[in-house]
Amino acid sequence: MKDIDELIFDNRFARLGDEFSTYVLPEPIENPRLVVASTDAMALIDLDPAEVENELFTQIFSGHKLWAEAAPRAMVYSGHQFGGYTARLGDGRGLLLGEVVNDAGQYWDLHLKGAGLTPYSRMGDGRAVLRSSIREFLASEHLHALGFPTSRAMCVVGSDTPVWREKQERAAMLLRMAPSHIRFGHFEYFYYTRQHELLKQLADYVLSNHYAPCQSQDKPYLAMFRQVIERNAEMIAYWQAYGFCHGVMNTDNMSILGITFDFGPYAFLDDFDANHICNHSDDSGRYSFSNQVPIAHWNLSALGQALVPLIEIDDLREALGLFLPLYQAHYLDLMRRRLGFVAAEDGDEAVVQRLLQLMQGGAVDYTRFFRELGDTPAADAVARLRDDFIDIKGFDAWAADYVSRSQREGDDQVARKARMHAANPKYILRNYLAQQAIEAAEQGDYGPVRELHQVLSKPFDEQPGFERYAERPPEWGKHLEISCSS
Numbered sequence: 001m002k003d004i005d006e007l008i009f010d011n012r013f014a015r016l017g018d019e020f021s022t023y024v025l026p027e028p029i030e031n032p033r034l035v036v037a038s039t040d041a042m043a044l045i046d047l048d049p050a051e052v053e054n055e056l057f058t059q060i061f062s063g064h065k066l067w068a069e070a071a072p073r074a075m076v077y078s079g080h081q082f083g084g085y086t087a088r089l090g091d092g093r094g095l096l097l098g099e100v101v102n103d104a105g106q107y108w109d110l111h112l113k114g115a116g117l118t119p120y121s122r123m124g125d126g127r128a129v130l131r132s133s134i135r136e137f138l139a140s141e142h143l144h145a146l147g148f149p150t151s152r153a154m155c156v157v158g159s160d161t162p163v164w165r166e167k168q169e170r171a172a173m174l175l176r177m178a179p180s181h182i183r184f185g186h187f188e189y190f191y192y193t194r195q196h197e198l199l200k201q202l203a204d205y206v207l208s209n210h211y212a213p214c215q216s217q218d219k220p221y222l223a224m225f226r227q228v229i230e231r232n233a234e235m236i237a238y239w240q241a242y243g244f245c246h247g248v249m250n251t252d253n254m255s256i257l258g259i260t261f262d263f264g265p266y267a268f269l270d271d272f273d274a275n276h277i278c279n280h281s282d283d284s285g286r287y288s289f290s291n292q293v294p295i296a297h298w299n300l301s302a303l304g305q306a307l308v309p310l311i312e313i314d315d316l317r318e319a320l321g322l323f324l325p326l327y328q329a330h331y332l333d334l335m336r337r338r339l340g341f342v343a344a345e346d347g348d349e350a351v352v353q354r355l356l357q358l359m360q361g362g363a364v365d366y367t368r369f370f371r372e373l374g375d376t377p378a379a380d381a382v383a384r385l386r387d388d389f390i391d392i393k394g395f396d397a398w399a400a401d402y403v404s405r406s407q408r409e410g411d412d413q414v415a416r417k418a419r420m421h422a423a424n425p426k427y428i429l430r431n432y433l434a435q436q437a438i439e440a441a442e443q444g445d446y447g448p449v450r451e452l453h454q455v456l457s458k459p460f461d462e463q464p465g466f467e468r469y470a471e472r473p474p475e476w477g478k479h480l481e482i483s484c485s486s
Contacts, residue, residue, distance in 0.1 A: 001048035004057050009069035009098045010107070013182075016205060019198055020186075021073035024095055025066070027116025027126065029159035029171050032062030035134065035446050036453055037155040038141050041177055044152065045100045045108050052155070061175045062157045063115055070098040070110075074118035078192060079185030079252025080302055082286055087192065089185060089252050090120025093128055096181055107209070109181050110154075114173040127163045130156075131438045133172040134449055136263040138437075140176070142429045142456040143260055148238045149231065150260040151178040158441070170442070178259060180210055184303040185252035191306035203310055206256055221310040226319050229300055231258025233323055236296045237330035240289075241338065242425075243269035243366045247279040247482070249287050249295045251302050265482035268428050270473050272359035272366040280481040297323050337423040338370045339402070340378075340416050342409055351405060354398050364388045365472055367428040374420025377413050378406040425459035426470045432477025433469060 014021065034057070039049035051057050059065040066072065074091040081089075094113040101107055113136070114128030133156045140153035154175040161171035182202070190199035207215055207224050214223035235258050239246065245267045246253075246260070253262040267278035274290040282288070287295060300323060304316040328349075335352045336344065359366070369388070373381045382399035389395040409416070437449040455469050463469075 002046045003048060004051045004054055004060065005067070007045060007047070007067065007069075008101045009067065009071075010101050011069075011071040011098045012107070012205075012209060013075075013096060013099065013109075013180075014071035014073050016201065019076075019195070020202070021075045021091075021096070022119050024072055024074045024116075024118045026063030026072060026095055026097075026112055026173075028063035029114075029127075029157070029161040029173060031160040032058050032064065032157045032173075033159075034058050035130070035156040035158045035172065035441055036137060036450050038137070038153060038453070038457075040144075040457065041141065041152045041154040044106075044177060045102050045110075057155075058157055061112065061155055062159065062173055063112070067098070072097050072112075072115075074120055075181065075186070076120060076189060077183055077185035077252055078189040079183070079250050080188070080299070081250040081252070082282075082284075085188075085192070086252075088120070088189065091118055092121040092124050093118070093126045094176075107179060108177050109179065111176040111178070111181055112173055113176055114171060125163060127161070127171045128174060129163055129165060129169040130158050130172040130442060131169070132264075133174040134438050134441060135266070135434055136174055136176070138429055138434055138449070138453060138456065139260075139263045139266055141453060142459065143244070145457050145459050146238075146242060146425060148242075148244070148260055149235045149258055151176055151255070153177065158446075178255070178257070178261070180206070180255070180257055182206060182256045183252050183261070184254040184256065184299060184306070185250075186256070187303060187306040188251060191309070196309045199306070199309060203307070210257060219311070219315065221307065222312075222315050222319065225304065225307060225311060225316070226322065228256060228258060228303070229319055229323050230326055232296055232300060233326035234258065234330045235260060236293055237327055237334055239292055240331055241334035242428075243272070243289070245269065245276060245278040245287075245289045246292065247282070247287055249292065249299060251299050254296075254299050254303075267431050267482065269366045270430060270478045271362070272356065272364050272369075274356065274360055278482060293324075293327060296327075334423075338420070340374060340406060340409065340420045340423075342419070345405070345408075347405075351398075351402065354394075355402075358389055358391055358395050358398060362388055362390045367425060368470075368472065370424040371421070371426050371470075374417050374424060376417075378403045378416075422460055426462065427455055427459045427466075429456055430473050430477065431480045431482060432473050435477075435480060 037052045072095040076090040095115045097110040099107050117126035137153040137156045143150040157173045159171050163171045211224040214220050217223035247265040255261040265279040276289045277285050386395050437452045440448040455466050
């Protein structure tokens with residue numbers, strides 16, 4: 001394991017030059033203190049977990065010090081925001097500090113959010129607040145524990161620096177990690193500014209560093225685009241299967257790697273509602289839970305448009321046609337696991353859709369339902385769960401079919417329970433839990449956020465003494481309004 005000052009840097013993106021990013025130094029925050037850290041994320045770059053106690057750790061991730069080998073850059077990109085194109089966005093409050101190479105030869109971007117003003121800050125102050133930094137930290141690490149493709153988060157550092165949003169808050173910095181921070185919006189920027197040589201340079205960079213096997217294909221850029229589609233289909237399948245609402249699926253928030261990225265007003269479903277809107281600024285419901293699949297396809301189409309100089313239009317259209325079948329296959333596979341099915345049967349999709357229709361409009365807690373479905377034999381489980389449903393007759397008909405389908409798996413309850421509990425978390429990141437931890441942190445008590453992080457790091461495990469984190473949310477906790485403001 002390495003000390004904080006022993007990391008190895010190889011800043012490939014910075015070497016692309018000033019057309020792609022701007023050199024900017026972080027602006028330090030006042031009186032920094034470590035709020036929470038993920039030793040699992042630290043391990044990705046072979047960083048010794050004991051380094052969280054090193055004052056240099058906090059100094060670096062609060063902007064006060066920097067490695068000599070770092071090359072802090074603010075990336076430039078554009079994007080479609082709520083359907084409308086914004087010509088130039090870029091890193092307005094974050095900096096790519098550099099790329100660290102671990103002992104296995106893997107590259108990890110170190111990206112510091114809340115690092116101060118950049119040329120792309122527009123009307124902003126370049127800062128992130130404590131609450132949004134905690135929310136992104138918790139989500140990044142929890143989604144990874146659930147098995148989602150996602151960016152990671154190493155730590156949050158709080159401060160005394162005041163910032164103003166709807167009210168005065170305190171600034172914080174979050175260290176985000178990902179193999180790349182390149183977004184759909186990077187390609188859109190060079191396409192719409194007609195800088196097609198730079199667009200090709202960016203595509204070659206991504207192809208070489210992140211989709212190297214595609215280079216041997218007859219049409220490398222097309223092969224890469226297909227891989228992007230495949231990865232996004234899998235990511236969205238996880239979102240839909242586990243009830244995750246992203247909230248701001250702008251093209252500048254979509255990673256070229258197909259990982260969950262840029263956490264804002266996200267939420268996990270409490271009671272199942274296909275039409276849930278987690279972002280109170282989303283007046284039209286563009287990014288509602290049920291719209292995430294078509295919006296992902298729309299965003300991929302926007303990326304495809306930006307790749308027109310490199311890929312034939314007919315090939316792009318054919319590739320885009322792969323998204324929905326790929327998504328459906330990934331989604332159905334995940335839902336089979338959640339329902340305890342191993343073998344695939346033709347009627348499985350109907351079993352899933354009937355269940356979701358019955359859940360809609362009731363008081364069915366989406367996470368607890370699947371967890372409790374595996375606690376006891378199928379017949380006993382559905383008998384216990386039926387009271388949460390409005391259409392009891394409809395549920396009984398579904399339950400009879402489900403019990404019959406489960407019996408065809410042919411295994412005993414011990415094996416069934418183990419299999420289902422491995423696919424269905426007991427603990428999920430509910431907004432009210434995050435809010436309680438945030439309120440404590442804002443008063444200087446970091447114990448709750450650290451405990452919540454530890455519990456959510458093992459979401460499938462029984463954790464004696466922490467059952468309160470798996471309880472049904474209070475009514476007020478189901479109706480919190482979360483905004484993009486950070």
